[in-house]
Amino acid sequence: MSTDPAAPGPRGAAAHADPRRGGAVVVGGGLAGITAALRLADAGVPTTLVESRPRLGGLAFSFHRDSPAGPLTVDNGQHVHLRCCTAYGWFLDRIGGRELAPLQRRLDIPVLDARSRRLGRLRRSAAPVPLHLAATLATYPHLSPAERLRAARAALALRRLDPADPALDGQDFATWLRRAGQSPRSVEALWDLVGVATLNARAHDASLALAALVFRTGLLSAPGAADVGWARVPLGTLHDTLARRALDRAGVRVRTGLRVRGLGRDADGRWRLDTGRSPGAPPEPAATAVLAVPQDQAAALLPAGALPDPGRLAAIGTAPIVNVHVVYDRPVLRRPFFAALGSPVQWVFDRGAAAGLAPGGGQYLALSQSAAHADIDVPAAALRDRYLPELARLLPAARTARVRDFFVTRERHATFAPVPGVERLRPAAHTRAPGVYLAGAWCATGWPATMEGAVRSGHAAAHEALARLGHPHGDAPWGVGVRTTAER
Structure with a gap:
């Protein structure tokens, strides 16, 4: 009405x-x-x-599942935040949940290539921007030396862009990356690795303005801006x-x-x-x-x-996210999370402790699949046939582990389309x-x-x-800067 x-x-x-x-x-x-x-x-x-x-x-909620592995409290999707997310940090403080969703001491993202079985890491040092990422980029195994150099130049060029410039919104990120000398492998192994997870879109579908905001703020505003946090409950x-x-x-x-x-x-x-x-x-x-x-x-x-x-x-418009949930009868992953290349798998998180999986009950992995247009309507049985072999390819221990539970959660309208x-x-x-x-x-x-x-x-x-209302208490309660000291 x-x-x-x-x-x-x-x-x-x-x-x-x-x-x-x-x-x-x-x-x-x-x-x-x-x-x-x-x-x-x-x-x-x-x-x-x-x-x-x-x-x-x-759209950031949990539900209860009576699993063959025991009762679980399942998140509909894996959500993370960064140290530069000062507003969400205020929210956690305001509700008394900061310690339940801690940040990494320093950015450290394991990146596993399913084709070569090589593990790379995106890490930062305590050096000032942009030197805080120099060492990790110089040794990142998923790019050639020439690609690493061109990626560094592109990052510096991104830093000079103004996300508030209306002209940037009319351009797609992939075109800008191509003009900046980025190869398809660089887009896959670096730019889309981060961009798909944060924008819910691949570079060719993403506004340059929003991509510039993500990379400028997360990677190029302060040394600790991109340190990753996620809920342990x-x-x-x-x-x-x-x-x-x-x-x-x-x-x-x-x-x-x-x-x-x-x-x-x-x-x-x-x-x-x-x-x-x-x-x-x-x-x-x-x-x-x-x-x-x-x-x-x-x-x-x-x-x-x-x-x-x-x-x-x-x-x-809107864009979908699909989450694939797998409970194995034994541990198959030794780290809390990793990102994958050369595979349909994007990001994998160990959610067993948070979900309440009983000690000795195996391991519960959640696969977060952003920009999941190809998977949103695929039956769970077909997704099982697609993703279980990929997990076995990425994680050797999964090849002999028994799957105790497999299910899928879908958010057709998870985000607006950027x-x-x-x-x-x-x-x-x-x-x-x-x-x-x-x-x-x-x-x-x-x-x-x-x-x-x-x-x-x-x-x-x-x-x-x-x-x-003429009220004086409307200013933002969080600071505009990013804390770079380690979380306690």
């Missing part, structure tokens, strides 16, 4: 509504919505968060249990299992939610509404005239509807669709709302 935000309500009350009255309602319980709700509540705004699912966490522990506890302490009223079907204004100019036949009464009308939902849902909920070009949201031209489509947090704001990793944060981008979008929405 939508109304024209420019039209007054009954008796003209909407035209004179006081934005400081009526509190706030946040629709969507992912990282963007949780962040917006916490920031609003921390500033003293009475806030209600509404989520259609029975849990919080959005199920994502649900962080994004549902701890987040819900933090929201409760902040005074946010959380309503799960409540589907929002429309947004309209009442006689006092406040925004009210149409929750259809969902159980329980809808939240009280609010002066501020934050829509922290996927772009197609936001487009359906926004009042007429809220965006100058509502077709922009429909033009933002194609050239997408930046001009991504909307800002504010809309033309007074008191209505947008949040979500698909909004105009400048970041790709990551947990970092989601948190930044939630803050941006709260910042805009608090500014309209």
